[in-house]
Amino acid sequence: MSTRLTERILFTKDEIEVNSGLLDLWKIKNYQEFRENILDKNCPFPCYFAVDAEKKGHSRYIFCKSAEEEDELLKLRDGIYQYIKSYKEIAKRTTLVWVTKVLRLFIFS
Structure with missing residues (x-):
């Protein structure tokens, strides 16, 4: 398994689909x-x-195994920080999607 991808926190649509x-x-x-x-x-x-951000590939995704475990919440924190630093470079309208292992979706537009 690629170390680069397993250590990533914030993903694009293309990164998920291609890899x-x-x-x-x-x-x-x-x-x-x-x-x-x-x-x-x-x-x-x-x-x-x-919906528009998803169609255009402007959504960003954070995957966490759990919404309760401290390590996973720290990963979420780091992913949100990465998103905040980069969202203006993505598009005028972008969306952050937080996905947990037990499917819970949190969408921030």
Whole structure:
């Protein structure tokens, strides 16, 4: 497994899709489920900006095994910090998606 990817905190759509074989299966499955849900035309997601960011590849993703474990929450903190430092360079409208192993999605637009 690639050390570079396993140590990463903040991911782009392309990094997830191109390197899916290097990521944990739960990350790929939960990302795919999120993407299917947010882009579902039969049950539209209520936030236009989040949908638009997802369609254009402007979303960023943080994966944490748990929403309760201290190490995972520190990872979340570091990912949010990375996002805050870079969001203006991504696009005018971007979205941060926090995905946990037990599928809970937290979307910040």
